[in-house]
Amino acid sequence: MDGRLKKSAPSINMAVFMDGNYMNMEKTTVSKFAELFGGEAALYKAPGRVNLIGEHTDYNGGFVLPGAIDKAIYLAIRPNGKSVCNVYSLKNDEMESFSPSEETLPRRQWARYLYGVCREMLKRGGRVEGFDAVVAGDVPLGAGLSSSAALCSATAFALNDIFENGFSLFDLALIGQATEHNYIGVKCGIMDQFASLFGRRGNIMRLNCKTLEHRYFPFDPESAGYSLVLLDTRVKHELANSAYNHRRASCENAAAAIRRRHPEVEYLSDADMMWLEEVRSGIPEEDFRRAEYVIGEMQRVLTFCDALEAGDYKLAGEMMYRTHDGLSRLYEVSCAELDYLVEAARNAGVTGSRMMGGGFGGCTVNLVDASLREEFVREASKGFEERFGHAPKVYDVVISDGAGKVPTPQIN
Ligand code: GLA
Numbered sequence: 001m002d003g004r005l006k007k008s009a010p011s012i013n014m015a016v017f018m019d020g021n022y023m024n025m026e027k028t029t030v031s032k033f034a035e036l037f038g039g040e041a042a043l044y045k046a047p048g049r050v051n052l053i054g055e056h057t058d059y060n061g062g063f064v065l066p067g068a069i070d071k072a073i074y075l076a077i078r079p080n081g082k083s084v085c086n087v088y089s090l091k092n093d094e095m096e097s098f099s100p101s102e103e104t105l106p107r108r109q110w111a112r113y114l115y116g117v118c119r120e121m122l123k124r125g126g127r128v129e130g131f132d133a134v135v136a137g138d139v140p141l142g143a144g145l146s147s148s149a150a151l152c153s154a155t156a157f158a159l160n161d162i163f164e165n166g167f168s169l170f171d172l173a174l175i176g177q178a179t180e181h182n183y184i185g186v187k188c189g190i191m192d193q194f195a196s197l198f199g200r201r202g203n204i205m206r207l208n209c210k211t212l213e214h215r216y217f218p219f220d221p222e223s224a225g226y227s228l229v230l231l232d233t234r235v236k237h238e239l240a241n242s243a244y245n246h247r248r249a250s251c252e253n254a255a256a257a258i259r260r261r262h263p264e265v266e267y268l269s270d271a272d273m274m275w276l277e278e279v280r281s282g283i284p285e286e287d288f289r290r291a292e293y294v295i296g297e298m299q300r301v302l303t304f305c306d307a308l309e310a311g312d313y314k315l316a317g318e319m320m321y322r323t324h325d326g327l328s329r330l331y332e333v334s335c336a337e338l339d340y341l342v343e344a345a346r347n348a349g350v351t352g353s354r355m356m357g358g359g360f361g362g363c364t365v366n367l368v369d370a371s372l373r374e375e376f377v378r379e380a381s382k383g384f385e386e387r388f389g390h391a392p393k394v395y396d397v398v399i400s401d402g403a404g405k406v407p408t409p410q411i412n
Contacts, residue, residue: 025074029136031411032090033076037132041076042162046153046403048072048139048146049195050230050365051356052204052219053323054301056331058189060251060294061210061267063301066191067219068199070398071140073150074406077133077158085118087111090136100128105183113148116183117155120175126165133158140393142236144355144362148184149192152176157197157403169197170212172403187245188358199402206305210267217308219399226313226351227373229366231380232393233337236361244358247290247331254291257283268294293330297323317352317367324354324364333359337388344380348372363395 026043033041047068054064087096089110096111098104100118114135118128135154139147156172159165167175176193180186194207194214203216221228255268257279265271268291276291283291300319307315324342328334338355341364345353352367368376377394385391 025072025136025138026406026409027411028090029074029076029134030408032136033078033132033134034411036088036134037078037080039078040408041078041133042158043406043408044075044077044154044158044161044403045072045406046075046150046157046196047199047400048150049192049199050145050228050397050399051191051195052365052367053304053319053354054191054206054297055323055327055354055356056247056251056333056358057269057294057297057301058191058207058209059187059248060189060255060269062208062269062294062298064189064191064207064209065204065217065301065304066195066207067204067397067399068195068402069139069145070400071138071145071395073135073137073139073147073154075133075135075154075158076408077131077162079129079131079162082130085115085130086132087114088134090134109184110151112183113151113179114155116179117152117159117175119183120178121156121159121165121167124167124171124175126159126167127163128159129163131159131162140232140395142361143230143232143234143393144357144359145230146192146196146357148180149176150196152179153193153196153403157405161405169402173197184241185245186241187248195402197403199400201401202399204399206301210269217305219308221313221367222370224311224313225370226367227370228397229368229373229377230356230363230395230397231341231366231377231384232363232395233335233341233361233384233388234390234393235335235337235388237335240358240360243333243360247333250284250287250290251294254279254283254287269298271295289330289332293326296326296330313351313367317350320352320354320365320367321346327355327359331359335360337361337384338364340384340387341380341392344383345376348376348379350376365397 049066051066085098096106098106173193180188204219207214258271259265304319342353350368356365
């Protein structure tokens with residue numbers, strides 16, 4: 001890729017839009033583009049994700065089990081040949097200007113994702129020139145469904161295509177991850193970007209985050225009489241990002257202590273409980289608990305996958321409950337709202353339930369017997385509202401394809 005960069009500074013215009021169905025989203029995106037910039041644009045989309053199990057394992061080199069969902073970020077885009085970047089958010093109704101060749105960060109957080117992707121692409125020898133674009137999306141923000149990874153993936157996919165950079169999907173995932181690290185300050189793993197780019201309809205993916213080997217598993221809970229439903233607490237507690245980085249640091253600390261005795265340990269996922277026990281007295285108690293959770297979670301992912309393949313949804317569901325217990329007690333990334341919903345699921349006889357994603361708010365993911373679904377959702381929502389003063393949002397999950405180019409819809 002080397003030697004292809006260094007044209008004039010790119011020029012970008014962006015817009016972000018929320019809610020609406022697929023076709024509306026596509027039309028809204030391109031008609032907004034026509035309104036703002038005139039003429040036609042190429043249209044791209046990248047979805048959010050769910051993760052069935054394997055939480056906080058990605059940056060520990062472990063397994064995750066995500067799938068892309070039918071909610072996405074859309075990007076209508078066209079090169080403009082200018083050097084100034086004008087960025088507009090439809091959701092926020094804001095315009096931003098920036099130049100990827102300059103060090104100055106855009107003022108608004110949402111624009112930094114776009115800027116970061118441009119910068120990371122340039123850094124890797126890609127070509128990024130000026131463009132106008134509109135971003136629209138129906139991935140709920142702050143719900144733990146990876147709207148930010150979807151934004152990065154849509155941007156990276158689009159830039160790769162229109163500027164013919166030839167980056168692989170893995171490269172694009174790494175560009176999205178580096179954007180989070182370097183421009184947002186979240187030291188995330190690779191799961192969200194991977195799921196958004198590699199998703200396949202009707203399949204979840206088991207990704208080994210150390211080797212990036214992955215395997216698709218057909219996932220069709222409906223045919224076995226189950227549904228997968230998300231309950232969104234609609235809260236996102238402050239400090240989630242710094243707490244996330246803190247958890248990562250604890251894990252790296254525990255892994256480093258184990259490595260001193262067992263040099264083959266690159267990530268925490270390479271260790272087992274026995275090795276962790278050996279270093280117990282040498283690391284802070286908090287780091288021990290974090291590591292205990294992660295090592296347990298590694299085994300749960302494998303048990304979950306075997307159970308799914310054997311059609312044993314009960315065992316798979318039990319793994320989800322155990323994961324939640326670990327996330328709440330040992331990893332301490334849950335919150336009262338999430339714990340409430342998982343408890344409500346247990347009490348209603350739901351097969352499996354747990355908080356999903358980074359934590360401190362967002363959704364629970366529930367594997368529920370289809371015959372129980374309605375009553376569970378009704379009762380859990382009612383109890384939640386009584387307790388917390390607002391009802392959770394409910395999303396049914398459809399496992400969908402990953403990022404791609406979308407045929408531009410007619411807009412009149
Ligand atoms: C966030 C991060 C991911 C992953 C999850 C927790 O979604 O972006 O990389 O660490 O939290 O599993």
